[in-house]
Amino acid sequence: MSWQQGQIGYALAPMVARGVMLGPDQPIILHLLDIQPAAEVLNAVKMELIDAAFPLLQGVIATTDVVEACMGVNIAIMVGGFPRKEGMERKDVMSKNVEIYKAQASALEKHAVENCKVLVVANPANTNALILKEFAPSIPEKNITCLTRLDHNRALAQISERLDVPVGDVKNVIIWGNHSSTQYPDVNHATVTTGSGEKSVRQLVADDQWLNNEFITTVQQRGAAIIKARKLSSALSAASAACDHVHDWVLGTPKGTWVSMGVYSDGSYGIQPGLIYSFPVTCEKGEWSIVKGLKIEEFSRKKMDATAKELMDEKSFAYSCLK
Structure with a gap:
């Protein structure tokens, strides 16, 4: 499983590791992705996940390399993107996220498993998911969703x-x-x-x-x-x-x-x-x-x-x- 780190990622990681997302019997390997300036913080999150000793957590890959993050994943949760801030219009956020999702879609297309399920969370979620699909044409349409x-x-x-x-x-x-x-x-x-x-x-x-x-x-x-x-x-x-x-x-x-x-x-x-x-x-x-x-x-x-x-x-x- 892969996602980008950040506010939502930090809240999400322990929920997934505890079995809230996929049930109490499903072992998990987490792939965590963040930008290079956040690499040290990302490594600290990995340390916390290890220290929490979650029985289901079989491994944590913390990386700033989108290819490594997407390699072999079967569920991708796209929570990263340019954040919406107070007073910002949706179009301001959208223009910044188009290039981000273009790059990440290409990595998923090449390196995720064939039937990878994708959930886009980052806003504008519906349209980010469309952009992702545009640059990941081999991922089935039904496997690309957004969070409502x-x-x-x-x-x-x-x-x-x-x-x-x-x-x-x-x-x-x-x-x-x-x-x-x-x-x-x-x-x-x-x-x-x-x-x-x-x-x-x-x-x-x-x-x-x-x-x-x-x-x-x-x-x-x-x-x-x-x-x-x-x-x-x-x-x-x-x-x-x-x-x-x-x-x-x-x-x-x-x-x-x-x-x-x-x-x-x-x-x-x-x-x-x-x-x-x-x-x-x-x-x-x-x-x-x-x-x-x-x-x-x-x-x-x-x-x-x-x-x-x-x-x-x-x-x-x-x-x-x-x-």
Whole structure:
């Protein structure tokens, strides 16, 4: 397994080594990548991982060489990139990350295992994943995904707090579209397990004004709120969501439950093919499948189309940076 180091990487490493991502019986070899100025810090992280004596951890390769980092990996978590800072526009971040992802994609293409699974976390995650695919053409489309599980988890948590129920009792929210402020957190198909069975979130909240406005805005803006409060972007929650994403992708989702993943659109729900767009998915035997046939009313349609338009604009901008 390989990823770039940094804030999220530091939070993620012990979670993976402890078996949170791939289960309690899966031995792990970690490949940690960082830039040359951070080499000393990276080596210190390796020392900490060794000192923690994780039973599943079979080895740690800490390197500033992207080829060494990608050599033979079967899961790559791309958490590195130029960080978004307070006041920065997404396009500022995107232009800096295009070249980073072009280089890292080439290394994965040449040196990772043939069926390597890739999760892109660094923002703009959907578009970074598109760039990665462009320069790693032999990696199957279905093996390149981006993280919207963080937004999915945020939506679950907001409903849990509103209804004062355990977050584990809430399921099947959906994040449609981009991991950005245009994403659409949708509760129209979400349910809560109660003593008398499953009930719809909309029925239990009984406040469409809140669900159609404040709830959506809170989830959309949560990352910005954390940057404002912490002066750094989300790390702990992003690392946890990355574990959730890969865990469910590899080991499967519970029956009757779906999760949100940024995946290649196949035209489902009228979303243009070729975009990496967040859909509700189920996972089985290491493969994800988009949940089909959900009813989409007019309010949702407009929100879904708006975030798709942003992704098309981002794609055009990113590809212009490659010229």
